Each structure stands twice: as structure tokens, then as C-alpha cells.
Amino acid sequence: MSKVKKEGHKGGGNWKDFFHVIRKMRLPWHWIIIAFLCNFLYNRVMLDLPTVTAGLMSGSTDSQALVDAVWFYVLFTLVLCGDVALRSPARHVAARNIRRVIWKKMLRIRMDYYDGHNPSDLMSTMTNDATTATEYLVEFLVGFLPTIYYVAAALQTISSYNVWLMVSVFLLLPLKLIYAVFVGRWQYRTQFGVFKEIGSLTAYLAERVRNLMLIKTYTNEERELKNGEKTSYGLFDANMKVNKLNCVITALTTLLGMAQVMVVMVFGVLLLKRGDIDIQQWVAFYMFSGTLSTSFSNLIDYWMKLKSVQGAMARTAELLRAPEEEEQEGKREEKGAGTEVCFDHVSFSYGDKEALKDVSFTIPEGSSAAVIGLCGSGKTTSLSLLEHFYEPQEGTVSLGGVSVADIPLQALRGRMGYVQQGADIFSGTVREALTYGLHREVPDEEIWAAARKTGFAEILEKWDAGLDTPVAPGGTSMSGGQRQKLVLTREFMRGADVLLFDEPTSALDAAAARMVQDTIFDTFPDQTKIIVTHDLSLIRRVDQIIVLDRGVLAGCGSYSDLYGKCGAFMELIAACQAEKEAAKC
Numbered sequence: 001m002s003k004v005k006k007e008g009h010k011g012g013g014n015w016k017d018f019f020h021v022i023r024k025m026r027l028p029w030h031w032i033i034i035a036f037l038c039n040f041l042y043n044r045v046m047l048d049l050p051t052v053t054a055g056l057m058s059g060s061t062d063s064q065a066l067v068d069a070v071w072f073y074v075l076f077t078l079v080l081c082g083d084v085a086l087r088s089p090a091r092h093v094a095a096r097n098i099r100r101v102i103w104k105k106m107l108r109i110r111m112d113y114y115d116g117h118n119p120s121d122l123m124s125t126m127t128n129d130a131t132t133a134t135e136y137l138v139e140f141l142v143g144f145l146p147t148i149y150y151v152a153a154a155l156q157t158i159s160s161y162n163v164w165l166m167v168s169v170f171l172l173l174p175l176k177l178i179y180a181v182f183v184g185r186w187q188y189r190t191q192f193g194v195f196k197e198i199g200s201l202t203a204y205l206a207e208r209v210r211n212l213m214l215i216k217t218y219t220n221e222e223r224e225l226k227n228g229e230k231t232s233y234g235l236f237d238a239n240m241k242v243n244k245l246n247c248v249i250t251a252l253t254t255l256l257g258m259a260q261v262m263v264v265m266v267f268g269v270l271l272l273k274r275g276d277i278d279i280q281q282w283v284a285f286y287m288f289s290g291t292l293s294t295s296f297s298n299l300i301d302y303w304m305k306l307k308s309v310q311g312a313m314a315r316t317a318e319l320l321r322a323p324e325e326e327e328q329e330g331k332r333e334e335k336g337a338g339t340e341v342c343f344d345h346v347s348f349s350y351g352d353k354e355a356l357k358d359v360s361f362t363i364p365e366g367s368s369a370a371v372i373g374l375c376g377s378g379k380t381t382s383l384s385l386l387e388h389f390y391e392p393q394e395g396t397v398s399l400g401g402v403s404v405a406d407i408p409l410q411a412l413r414g415r416m417g418y419v420q421q422g423a424d425i426f427s428g429t430v431r432e433a434l435t436y437g438l439h440r441e442v443p444d445e446e447i448w449a450a451a452r453k454t455g456f457a458e459i460l461e462k463w464d465a466g467l468d469t470p471v472a473p474g475g476t477s478m479s480g481g482q483r484q485k486l487v488l489t490r491e492f493m494r495g496a497d498v499l500l501f502d503e504p505t506s507a508l509d510a511a512a513a514r515m516v517q518d519t520i521f522d523t524f525p526d527q528t529k530i531i532v533t534h535d536l537s538l539i540r541r542v543d544q545i546i547v548l549d550r551g552v553l554a555g556c557g558s559y560s561d562l563y564g565k566c567g568a569f570m571e572l573i574a575a576c577q578a579e580k581e582a583a584k585c
């Protein structure tokens with residue numbers, strides 16, 4: 001991000017980023033070429049407009065001239081409409097393509113990238129930056145060359161009347177170029193600022209709207225109102241800068257346009273008086289000078305839009321350069337290999353924050369293990385390393401005797417089920433939630449059979465709409481226990497052979513926790529199970545307990561191996577018991 005910020009301050013933009021994004025964005029070239037040809041035709045027809053009009057104004061009123069003129073104006077209107085109509089699909093298809101590219105990238109980026117970048121902040125890259133960037137870029141691609149063609153051809157026609165007329169058109173060109181360069185840089189900076197602020201506002205809203213209950217519980221509406229206003233003011237300030245810039249652009253463009261008209265008038269009238277040009281040429285020249293002035297402004301506008309595109313693409317380019325998870329093509333497909341889990345002298349840090357230090361343990365195939373430890377001791381990090389979300393700096397994490405780094409990611413994650421504390425599920429129907437990630441058509445009979453196995457069927461039968469029951473975002477329309485059962489049913493259908501559970505019972509009352517525990521052990525008797533937990537009754541049921549203390553392995557063995565012998569374990573047991581007693585009160 002810092003690099004992008006620096007570029008933003010410089011204001012000159014970065015062409016490397018620009019071309020990088022263009023290469024990746026899969027522009028709809030066929031649409032662009034069609035729109036380009038239409039625009040070219042429009043400019044070609046526009047070249048004849050002054051001559052036809054000047055012919056009428058200088059007195060040629062015979063019926064054929066009038067009919068020709070009418071036909072010409074009809075043709076002019078048609079190509080103008082065609083030009084406008086075909087530009088939009090080109091813009092929208094381009095925006096759709098880049099959104100697809102960005103979303104695909106966001107799904108493939110390595111998890112450590114998200115540790116330093118708020119994912120919600122990146123949302124506006126896809127919605128806002130991409131749309132504006134493609135819109136402006138297509139405008140440029142479609143309109144820039146035809147406008148140059150128009151300017152060159154119009155100048156040639158004018159010089160055929162009188163070479164001084166052409167010189168008069170160029171007199172103000174140096175001023176216009178200086179204006180384009182300076183305002184273009186300013187445009188880049190302001191546009192970049194707007195996109196950054198839209199990103200912050202989107203991120204703020206995405207987080208707060210998801211947690212409205214939290215805000216209400218803490219009666220923090222007033223504070224959040226102020227926070228929201230503060231973030232919104234950031235965007236307001238950025239937009240006011242754009243407004244200031246637009247005022248300057250309007251003033252300077254108008255002044256330059258008027259100066260251009262005056263220069264043209266003075267030159268034209270002088271040459272007319274001297275008899276160097278006739279009245280028809282004078283009228284045609286006057287009309288040309290008007291359209292030429294617009295075309296020069298358009299060229300400057302295209303340049304500025306290009307600078308805006310750079311501003312909009314700076315964040316997109318950074319996102320597209322983010323490191324992706326490696327799909328280890330060509331590596332051995334380990335489907336069906338053993339499920340013994342082994343951490344061999346593993347050390348891992350998030351940046352400079354150490355999370356695991358020289359941790360070694362082995363969980364035999366088909367057994368169950370609880371990973372316990374105080375908050376922040378590295379339990380969840382261990383599961384993340386096993387899923388290969390992160391790469392340890394030292395040591396090896398292996399599954400079935402093969403380092404997880406050597407197993408293709410899809411195969412590795414296809415073999416693992418991950419049940420998180422909140423059992424997050426997406427909105428939709430219960431059927432969609434149950435079959436999420438199964439990558440195949442699942443008949444209802446199979447779903448019901450799995451639900452009977454986990455006991456979720458008893459819950460489902462009570463819902464009138466059964467599998468079509470709607471699920472609210474995050475599954476908030478269900479209780480914690482119902483969500484856990486739903487996820488366990490899904491994992492049963494997935495047929496994973498290693499199951500990772502992160503605090504599966506912590507959000508449940510004692511009865512629901514017992515029910516979920518039973519479901520875990522009854523439904524997955526032969527799978528390797530790793531359970532991060534503080535639940536004492538769950539700790540007693542597993543084959544092996546791994547005790548972590550501030551990222552270091554403090555003990556490893558069965559309940560009876562550790563009881564009375566491992567200090568850290570005894571402290572945790574005491575803490576769990578105290579917690580349980582407190583819960584009873």
C-alpha cells in the first residue's frame with residue numbers, strides 16, 4: 001500500500017501498473033473495435049458538416065442542394081446515435097471482465113496478504129475503481145485516434161483555404177498543452193484520493209453493518225454515528241477537491257475556448273477583408289474552428305481521463321500483483337494417502353509476531369487430539385498451517401508422511417474438513433448451506449440420510465420448508481447448536497478424512513455442547529480429528545492432548561499422562577474447572 005500511496009503523492013501515475021492492469025483485464029476488443037469504427041465514421045461525417053452548412057449559408061438554395069443537405073443531416077444523426085449506443089456495451093463488458101479478474105484474484109491471494117490489507121477495503125476496488133477505470137479507458141480507446149484524425153483532416157482543409165487560418169488555430173496550442181499536463185497530474189491525485197476514501201467508507205460500513213447487534217448491545221449508536229460521519233467526511237473532502245478541480249477545469253477550458261474564438265475571428269475577418277478567402281470559406285472556417293476547439297478539448301479530456309484511469313488502477317494493480325497461493329501443479333496427488341498429522345520443529349511468525357516456536361508432535365491416523373492452551377498460544381495458527389493457509393518459516397507440517405507444501409492445495413483441502421467456532425454459513429437455503437463446497441449434484445435423499453446420521457434431521461423435520469428453509473447471512477436465523485449440526489452434516493457428506501474443529505462447543509450451552517460432542521465422535525469414528533478446545537469434557541474424550549503455552553509445546557500425551565505431571569496442563573484444567581463452576585452459578 002505504501003508504494004501506491006507514494007505514487008499517489010507524486011501525482012504522475014505509474015505506466016507500468018497501468019499496462020499491467022490492461023494486460024490482465026481482458027478488454028472486449030471486438031466491442032471496442034466496433035465502437036471505434038463507429039466513432040471514426042462519426043468524425044469522418046463531421047468533417048463535411050462545415051462545408052455542407054457553409055454551402056447553404058452562402059446562398060445555394062436549389063432543391064438538390066437542400067435534399068443533399070437533409071440526407072447529410074440524417075446520416076450525421078444516425079452515426080452520432082450509433083457512436084453513443086455502441087460505446088456503452090464496450091464499457092460495460094470491459095467493467096464486467098475486470099470485476100471477474102479481480103474477484104478471481106481475491107479468491108486466490110495468500111492469506112498473509114489479507115493480514116495487512118482489510119478485505120472489505122478491497123471490495124470497492126472491484127465495485128468502484130474497476131468500473132470507472134474501464135469506462136474512461138474505453139472512452140480513450142474508442143475516441144482518441146478518430147479525434148486526432150478529425151483534427152488533422154480539418155487542419156488540412158483549413159490550410160487549403162489559407163495557410164494563415166491554420167496558423168491561427170495553432171497559436172494557443174502551447175498554452176493548451178501546459179494546461180493538459182498540469183491539470184492531468186492534479187486529476188490523477190484527486191481521483192486516487194476519491195477511490196481511497198470510497199474504499200475506507202465501504203470497509204467501515206461492511207464491518208459495522210455485519211455487527212449491528214454488537215453496536216446496539218453496547219448502546220454505541222452515537223459513537224458509531226460520529227465514526228461513520230468521520231469516514232464519510234473523508235470522502236466528502238476528497239469529492240470537494242474534485243469539485244475544486246472541476247471548477248478550475250471549467251474556468252480554464254472556457255477561457256481557452258474564448259481566446260481561441262477571438263484569435264480565429266480576428267484572423268478570419270482580416271483575411272476576408274483582404275480578399276484572401278471568400279464568404280463560404282469564412283463560414284466553413286468559423287464552423288471548423290468551433291468543432292476543432294471542441295476536438296482539442298476532447299483530446300485534453302482523453303488525456304485527463306487516462307490520468308484518472310491511472311489513479312483508479314493504482315490500487316487494482318497492487319491487488320493484481322499480490323502473491324497467490326501456489327497450486328502445486330505437477331506435484332503428487334495425495335488423495336487416499338495416510339492421515340497421520342506431524343508437526344516437525346515448526347516455527348511460525350505473523351510478520352515479526354511469533355506465534356509458534358519449535359513445535360513438534362504427531363497425531364496418529366484415525367485418532368483424536370485436543371489442542372489446548374491459553375488465548376493467543378497458537379492453537380488456531382496450528383490448524384491454519386495444516387490447511388496450508390500459511391507457510392512455516394522453519395520446520396515441516398506433514399499429512400500422511402508428505403509435507404503439506406508438496407500436496408496440491410485442492411487435494412489437501414479436499415481431504416480436510418474445517419468446523420469453526422461460529423460455524424459460519426452463507427445465506428441462501430438450508431439445502432444450499434448443506435451442499436456448499438460439494439462440487440456435485442447431491443440428491444435430497446443423500447442429504448436426508450446424512451442429516452439422520454448427525455441428528456440434524458430431527459431439527460429439519462420441525463421446519464415446514466425443510467431443505468428449502470431460508471438461511472439468514474452468517475446463519476443467524478439458526479441457533480449455535482443447529483448451525484454446528486448443519487456444518488457437521490455437510491462435512492459428513494464431503495467425506496473428509498481429517499477433521500479440524502476450532503472451539504466447536506464454546507458458543508453452546510452444556511446440553512447442546514454434549515450433543516455436538518457426541519455427533520463428532522459418532523459420525524466420524526475413523527477420521528483423524530484435531531479439536532481446538534477449552535471444553536473439559538471434550539478434553540477427557542480425546543486420545544491425545546497437545547498443550548501449547550505462548551507458542552511453545554508445553555506437553556503432549558493422554559489425559560492420564562499429563563495429569564499431575566505437566567504444570568501448564570494443570571493450570572489449564574484448573575482454569576477450565578473454575579470456568580465451569582462459574583457457569584453453573
Ligand SMILES: Nc1ncnc2c1ncn2[C@@H]1O[C@H](COP(=O)(O)OP(=O)(O)OP(=O)(O)O)[C@@H](O)[C@H]1O
Pocket residue numbers: 115350353354355373374375376377378379380381382
Ligand atoms: N492474522 C494474524 N496476524 C497477526 N497476528 C496474528 C494473526 N493471527 C493470530 N495472530 C497472533 O498469533 C498468536 C497466536 O494466535 P492464535 O489465534 O493461533 O491463538 P489461539 O491459541 O488460537 O488463541 P484463541 O484461543 O484466543 O483463539 C497471537 O499472539 C495472535 O495475536
